[in-house]
Amino acid sequence: MQSVAESLERLGDLARTPSVARLADAFQAAGHELALVGGPVRDALLGRAVHDLDFTTDARPDDIARVVAPIADAVWDVGRKYGTIGARLGDDTVEITTYRSDSYDGTTRKPEVEFGDTLEGDLMRRDFTVNALALRLPEVRLVDPSSGVEDLIAGVITTPSSPQISFGDDPLRMMRAARFTAQLGFTVDEATREAMSSMADRIEIVSAERVRDELSKLLMADEPRRGLELLVETGLADEVIPEIPALRLEADEHHHHKDVYQHSLTVLDQAIGYEKERHPGEAPDLVLRLAAILHDIGKPATRRFEPGGAVSFYHHDLVGAKLAKKRLTALRFDKSTIDSVARLIELHLRFFGYADAHWTDSAVRRYVRDAGPELERLHMLTRADVTTRNRRKADRLGFAYDDLETRIRELREQEEMDAVRPDLNGEQVMSILGIRPGRDVGQAMRFLLELRLDEGPLGEEEATRRLLTWWESR
Structure with a gap:
């Protein structure tokens, strides 16, 4: 935490923000109390960037709207029932909420909404002491009824x-x-x-x-x-999310293997490092982080003790993808996120075959095709999945992935791999073979796509010749 003098200066700067000052003057003129509350006060004291401006007041929702309307560019209900009115003042979006003194019945987290009369009472019902802080405006006086500043320091x-x-x-x-x-x-x-x-x-x-x-x-x-x-x-x-604690697999003195739980946490750490390295200053990538922490959740269900003390986890990538899809669906994640995370988990082992044997151009093309829009995330996840303490092994895998990424770039430059398509389209196939839409067209297109992946662009004339040969051989 910054020094007391720096903290006070930051609070003063916050109070002097044009939108904050305009609101403070408006509420004072209307005879109402107003205070910045919670996160923005905490972050200012910690020297962190302040993003959200949340206020609390003794004014009721209708009164809040009346006070704010003349000075705001827009005013809307965030939840009038809960006492919250939203507004936009210049570049700032703010929320202003009536003091609350809610009660709970113990069977649901939704409170019986009750408006309060004091700032101190409102603060004492908040979640944590470090968030139960307020800055009275316009006098700029810190209110801290639960010693939140002491907890911030500690x-x-x-x-x-x-x-x-x-x-x-x-x-x-x-x-x-x-x-x-x-x-x-x-x-x-x-x-x-x-x-x-x-x-x-x-x-x-x-x-x-x-x-x-x-x-x-x-x-x-x-x-x-x-x-x-x-x-x-x-x-x-x-x-x-029980799949994460389930990663703490029991090990005995005869069967030694990695701690999958700690390994997964390390993979998450390393994936975040690659994310920041490749996309500095950008928003965090939730899909990559979910895939990193969940990539091995298929291991508990697939663990087998082999002769000689070895441990195997055959097909844990496929099992893990299904488990991730089930859990993320239960948590109501959107379909795009679920599909992306499951695809990354399904593919996260594919690269290790490249490190063990030289891939043909065809295999590289298939890797890119199967990854689709998740290719860059797959790059980061696969690199992050190397947590071995064996420096020689880690270097070998790192060099192998460098080589794979280089080959992908070169093939893309040669062939525009982002748009891998057969050399002929469906209309051309039907015209050349004299057939109508149906199963045969689909089989012909798959044949042409395999040719494209195996051999690269063939050109229309050669593709036509190969298509006719394939058709006759059927």
Whole structure:
């Protein structure tokens, strides 16, 4: 955390932001309180970039809309029932919410919405002390009823009220604790961790969509490993994505093999490194990160002990792809993400055949064709999957993949591999063979595609000759 003087200066700069100052003046003129709250205050104190501007006020939703309308470019309902109004002021999008003092019935995470009257009361119902911070405006006064600043300095995540009450009110907060360990690099205090462990099964009342969103935010942190380890250690992962803790395969003194769980975490770390190296400054790649942490989830189901003490995992790539598709579907991920992750897992072992034997141009073309739009992610995942401590082996695999990428680039330049198609189209095939649409046309097109992959571009005349020879041989 930055020095006290730097923190105060950052808070002052935040309060002087044009959109913040305009809102503060407008609410003061209307006789209402206003405070910046939560994330933006926390991030300013930590010296992190502030992206979202969230406010809280004693004004009710209708009053918020009336105060904001004259100074905003646009105003909309985010959730009037929950007291939140959204607005755009210049380049800033803001959300303003009425003080809340919600109550929960213990069977659902949806609260009975009750508006509150004080800022301090609103802050004490929030998830963690480091988020229960507010900056009163326009006077720029920090409000911290649960010693959140002390926890920021210590790098500790804990709850304003007892963790049993907080997580009982909203079990999703347990997953948010894991996410903040990844995003902020903080640790969860012992009492909070114990509550997460004892109450892990309460996450079942949270919708799959909310769990998915929280898991996605965790994975897109700079260092998601810490958060994932916390989910596994507390048992939360057993409830929301059990395939990850299942990677902790038992080993005995006679059967030695890699720790698949730790290996998968390392693959995730390394995939993120390749992602940042190849696409610096771009948004995190959720598909790549999901594929990295899930790429070996087929191993527990396919593990076999072989004679001599060896361990095999035959077809764990195919089994893992099916398991990933099933789990991500249950978590309500979109079809595109599910298909991409499953395809990467299915193909993640393909390269290792290249390292053991020289591939023909035909094999390289098939590798590119099968990867399709996932080729670059497959490059990164396959490189990340090399976690051996044997430097000679790691170098051999690295050099082999360098060679494969070079050959792909060269073939692309020669043949425009991104658009590998037969030399003849369906209309031409039907005209040459004198046939109508049907199964024969499909078989002919597959024959021509195999020719194209095996031998590269043939040209229309040679493709026609080969097609006729194939047709006659049938």
